[in-house]
Amino acid sequence: MSVPPEAALKRAEVMSAVLRRSGLRLTHQRLEILKELAAADVHPDVEAIYHAVRERVPTISIDTVYRTTAALVHLGCVRRVSATVGPARYDPNVGPHHHFVCQSCGLIADIEDADLDVLSPPSAVGELGEVSRAEVYFKGVCRSCAARSG
């Protein structure tokens, strides 16, 4: 939630535009979910989005959050990332970037690094399929988990 307001606004506008352009309806519920995602920098899961949006739209159901996130992923507006533990998390940053993953609590943090962005696959990968993107995951233990377990 500490994404710069102007960046969040821009993201929300892009998402709205893509939604509208693709023929999907921009409902009150979808708008709130989309704004929540646009402003998120903690890769929230569906449960977290649901609770946050419910503050403003008390009648929303979690099904709608599932359906809307699925639609946004399908449109390429957000990216579904999954840790090795816990529910799927959603990343509103769809540009090239990388992640730090805490193996203990599942925290996922963005890592921006131009050198990693230009990583190209070894030639052998071509035999497996068509690569659209490379993502580096740095796995370890985050500060708070390290502090908690000594």
Added chain:
Amino acid sequence: MSVPPEAALKRAEVMSAVLRRSGLRLTHQRLEILKELAAADVHPDVEAIYHAVRERVPTISIDTVYRTTAALVHLGCVRRVSATVGPARYDPNVGPHHHFVCQSCGLIADIEDADLDVLSPPSAVGELGEVSRAEVYFKGVCRSCAARSG
């Protein structure tokens, strides 16, 4: 299942040794699960392991497969990897290596590349936590999915 027999045997022996050394019992069921994992090169999920082992141990239950894989992950004998879709998959190769992931069917293939192994995290990562390993995921669409959908 096309891992070289001697490599699979070696892996199975290492896993058995680790299990025994850690005070866990090497039961008939565990031995078969462990052999199945040692010989696997397709990153099977629990369901796949269960069905394969059941050919030889018809009375085994899927709970035991869940419990045994969890134990092996905890001991560092196999690695749990998760695609963005479907159940968790298990990788008996715990050395440094990378993956190709099919975004359509969830297939995960190993990629060996010495250059990628020595990738070091950007300095900013140090603020987040302690990194124990870097893994590169090349995401795209595998050959059979590409063929299926044109």
Added chain:
DNA sequence: TTGGCTGCAAAGCTTTTGCAGTGCG
């Protein structure tokens, strides 16, 4: 012998789906 392990059953958690009413375009 005995404490850890197994199989069974039930439950928990995440996610998907069918349906009827609602509201966006």
Added chain:
DNA sequence: CGCACTGCAAAAGCTTTGCAGCCAA
């Protein structure tokens, strides 16, 4: 006004847990 969307409820899929009997060490 029509059809996509929503909320509700039920179910499906993956995984974990409690318990009583069994077996590796």
